[in-house]
Amino acid sequence: MNKNILPAWNLKDLYQNIDDPQINVDLEKYRKFCKNFARKYKGHLNELSGNEFAAALRQYEKQISRAGRVGGFAYLNMVTQMKNQQAVAFYQAISEKLTEYGKPMVFLSLEINALPQSKISEWMKDSQAAFYRPWLERVRRFKKYELSEAVEEVLLEKSMTSSNAWVRLYEETSSRLVYTVNEKKYNDAEISKLLLDKDAETRHAAGREINRVAKENAELFTFIYNMIIKDKAIEDEKRGFKSPISSRNMSENVSDEMVNALAQSVRDNYAAIAHRFYKLKAKWLKVKKISYWDRNAPLPFSQDCEYSWSHAVDIVLKAYKQFSPQLYTIAQDFFSNNWIDVPPRDGKRSGAFCAPVCADSHPYLMLNFAGKRNDVLTLAHELGHGCHHQTRIKNGELNEYSRMTTEEVASVFGEMITFQSMVKDLPDNEEKLALIASKVSDMINTAIRQIAFHFFETRAHAERRNGELSTERLNQIWQEEMRASLGQYVDVGEDSEYIWSQVGHFFFLPFYVYAYSFADCLVNSLYQVAQDGNIPDFANKYMTMLSQTAITDYKKLLAPFGLNPEKSDFWAKGLGLISSYIDELERLDKKLKL
Ligand SMILES: [Zn+2]
Structure with missing residues (x-):
């Protein structure tokens, strides 16, 4: 690899380009399959034996993968060139076709939910059908929230012009700013x-x-946000969800109470973690109060480390290898096969993500690598997602699903081991302090800030019930939540009041944000267990856990590590790790006489 050229991803594993004739072949196969499947099985599921049911699902899985491949390709092809009208139009056209073609399949989960439990139990006696138990349980979980088939069909069809349209307008507007x-x-x-x-x-x-x-776009963003919240409220009400967060928690298979406990636990730690850290930071920056925009500022005495891409890759792979050779082997493929789009480009989506395309293809990672320390950790993060996906291919397309709270585990853990490997060999000097400070800053952004976001959206959704929210009101809620979480050493003033509109998750995935904190606290607890060294064979147990995140509940997943997320001290334990890093910062600050 040329050291100066940042690699782009190679989407040819999916299709050659948007004119590849195979795309239409696959679309057509998918269309026919859905039509024929519905014709054959609709109204007849109760006549199937467990074995026949499993055979039908296997066929279906193959086709979901086919659809996922086309949809994934169209999406990935677009995100690096959002200003390319052809790429955007292609993605839109493919999305519409996939929605249209998949419509006949709506009956499947509805009909499964209409079956008596005795039929499901009979199926589960067949070993091949029992393979799909995680998926079936998930489908049945939504049973009481499902509407009639006719209404479900309308909702699906109208989603293109309601919630999806608003999200698209938001994304396209944002990318053009x-x-x-x-x-x-x-x-x-x-x-x-x-x-x-x-x-x-x-x-x-x-x-x-x-x-x-x-601010210039506030009117539009306020309107979009009001529409998205209302659209969700209408659907939630029809389905009978008791609060705006319930549907999200339901699909996560976590209780509203568990999330409330997390949010409250974090809120209780605002002062012990965030406020204490920003007090130190204000001292280091030699100001009474730091500006809102200086929360992530580099420290004056930290070296302006620039990492080349190849150096970043070395750091991350070394850390992964030290933790688990198995994880390292999986990670290597992403680099040797060009599954990562590295450089920032004009018109490319900002941020970074891992996109699992479909069960029978590897995922792709999109980065905007600018050579900062954070970019190294972002690589470690997204690579964690990628490896996580690779450990669970054998679970099949239906059983697998993205449960956000466990989805972030491998990524945050990957970041953590990379950070530790970076900090380990440093003596007590300013460089070490700067590195730990930067990690604490990130941890606050994940564990604390996302909960402040969570309180913002919880309040916005609650107040929207009484009518549309004005920009001023949204600004006000935003500032209140920012002030509470950041504390007296951060100046939350007029120069940040419109920033709620820049948090994409509020728009395209309502109530997603707490998952970051959930995962962070969970990983912090796990990481402490690894540090304690009392669990033999930790790395292998960890890899096994990754492969089961979508098919096993939290209690079972964490049992091998002696952790129980239902216990009240669970969240405090994770937050304790961040607090211990701040203790270390205070110690270094004293010792180095800064
Ligand atoms: Zn992530």
Whole structure:
């Protein structure tokens, strides 16, 4: 690999390009399959033996994969070139076709849910049908929230012009935003990079500009957000969910109470973690209060580390290898086969993600690698997602699903082992302090900040019941939650009041944000167990756990590590790890006389 050229991903494992004739062949196969499947089985599921039922599901799985491949390709082809109208239109057309062609399959889960439990039990006696037990249990869980087939069909069809349309408008508007700092123009990814600049005035100018652009678009974003919340409320009400977060928790298979306990536990730790950290940070930055935009600012005494791509890859792979040779082997494939799109580009979506395309293909990772320490940890994070996916291919397409709370486990753990490997060999110096401070800053962004986001959206959804929320009101709720979580050493002023509109998850995945904190606290607990060294064969047990995250409940998943998420001290234990890093920062601060 040339050290100066950042690699792009190779989507040819899926299709050659958007004109590949195989795309239409696959679409057509999928269309015919769904039609024929419904014709053959609709109204007849109760006549099937367990063995016949399993055979039907195996066929269906093959076709979901086919559809996933086409849809995944269209999406990935678009995200690196959001300004390319052809790519955007292609994605839209494919999405519409897949929705349309998949419509006949709506009967399947409805009809399964209409069956008596005795029929399901009879099927489960067949070993091949029993393979699909995790999926069946998931389908049956939503039984009482399902509507009639006719209504379900309408909802599915209308989703293209309701919630999905709003999300699309939000995403397309966001990707077109242009920021100007010192007469230079920046896109989304580039301006975020300026927030990490060494120069305070550059950071503040970038922050003010992000807020200004958000303000300029506030009317539109407020309207979109109101529509998305209302759209969800209408559907929730028809289905009978008791609160706006319930459907999300239901699909996560966690109780509302469990999430409330997490949120409350984090809130109780705002002061012990976030406020204490920003007090230190204000001292290091030599100010009374730090600017909202300086939360992630580099410390004045930290070296401006620039990592080349190949160096970043070495760091991450070394850490993965030290933890588990098995994990390392899986991780290597992503680099040797070009499954990662690395460089930032004009029109490319900002941020980073791992996209599992379909069960019979590997996932792809999208990054915007800018050579910062955070970018190294982001690589470790997304690679964790990628490896996680690879450990569970054998579970099949139906049994597998993205449960957000466990979805983030492998990624956060991957970040953690990479961080530890980076910090391990350093003596007590400013570099070590800067590295730990940067990690604590990230952990606060994940475990604490996402819960502040969670409180924002919880309040927004609750207040929307009484009518549309104005921009001013959204700004106000936003600032209240930011002030509570960040504390007295961070200045939450006018230059950040519109930033709620920049949190994409509020728009495209309501109530997603707590999952980050959930996973972080869970991983922190797990990590402490690994550090304690009392669990023999930890790495192998961890790999086994990864392969079962979608098919086993939390209690069983964590039992081999002596952890129980139903116990009240579980969340506090995870938060305790962050607190212990702040203790270490206070110790270093004293010792180094900063
Ligand atoms: Zn993630």
